[in-house]
Amino acid sequence: MAVQESNGSTGFPSGNSVLDETNRRLLDALSADPRATAAELARQVGMSAPAVRERLARLEQAGVIRGYRLDIDPAAIGLPVAAWVRIRPGPGQLPKIAELAARTPQVSECHRISGEDCFLLKVHVPTIEDLEAVLDQFLIHGQTHSSFVVATPVPPRTPKPDVR
Numbered sequence: 385m386a387v388q389e390s391n392g393s394t395g396f397p398s399g400n401s402v403l404d405e406t407n408r409r410l411l412d413a414l415s416a417d418p419r420a421t422a423a424e425l426a427r428q429v430g431m432s433a434p435a436v437r438e439r440l441a442r443l444e445q446a447g448v449i450r451g452y453r454l455d456i457d458p459a460a461i462g463l464p465v466a467a468w469v470r471i472r473p474g475p476g477q478l479p480k481i482a483e484l485a486a487r488t489p490q491v492s493e494c495h496r497i498s499g500e501d502c503f504l505l506k507v508h509v510p511t512i513e514d515l516e517a518v519l520d521q522f523l524i525h526g527q528t529h530s531s532f533v534v535a536t537p538v539p540p541r542t543p544k545p546d547v548r
Contacts, residue, residue, distance in 0.1 A: 402446045403545050406431070410439055411448070415542040418452060455540075458492075463508040466533040467515055470501040473526035478502060481525050490518050501529070 406429060413428040414420065422433040422440070429436065443449045458466060473481050481503055485494040493506040509515050512532070519528050 402443065402448055407439060407443060407448075408545055410436065411443070411542075411545065414440075414449075458508040462510055463490075465509045465512055465515065467507050467509075467530045468533065469505045469507055469519065469522070469531075470497075470529045471503040471505065471522055471526050472501045472529075473503070477525040481522065484521060484525065488518065488521065490514075502526075 409429045410425060413425050417424070420428075422436045425440075426433040426436045431439075440449065458464070471481055482494065482496070485491045485503065485505055490507050490509055491505050492508055493504075495504045496502060497504045507515065507518055509518060515530065519530065522528050
């Protein structure tokens with residue numbers, strides 16, 4: 385991946401930065417409907433479909449668009465219990481926790497965080513009792529603290545670019 389120049393130029397027409405107004409509108413439209421075709425996006429942002437495809441490719445190359453993901457409801461596939469688990473590793477256990485989290489299919493997210501705890505995991509299981517087996521795997525590496533998700537008033541969403 386090419387390193388950006390300090391002036392923010394990324395090869396867009398007229399040396400525009402990655403997040404020019406057109407790209408912001410394109411990202412907004414794509415966030416609203418990630419399955420929109422290039423032709424549909426083009427109509428929304430007032431460009432041609434080939435120009436939209438080129439901009440999307442450049443946004444992907446620049447790392448702004450990291451990928452396209454399928455969003456499955458865990459409850460619909462038999463995993464209605466979600467918990468956030470904070471982990472405080474024991475001495476020398478930091479890399480082992482990250483490796484274990486990557487190997488554990490019930491872990492859908494793993495974040496390295498600041499503060500007293502070093503990791504924040506999101507875990508999906510069929511029942512509360514099933515969480516015990518997952519936690520037991522991590523307990524040999526440190527302390528765990530769990531919070532169950534009761535409701536999600538704001539579902540995961542794509543962050544909006546800063547428009548200062």
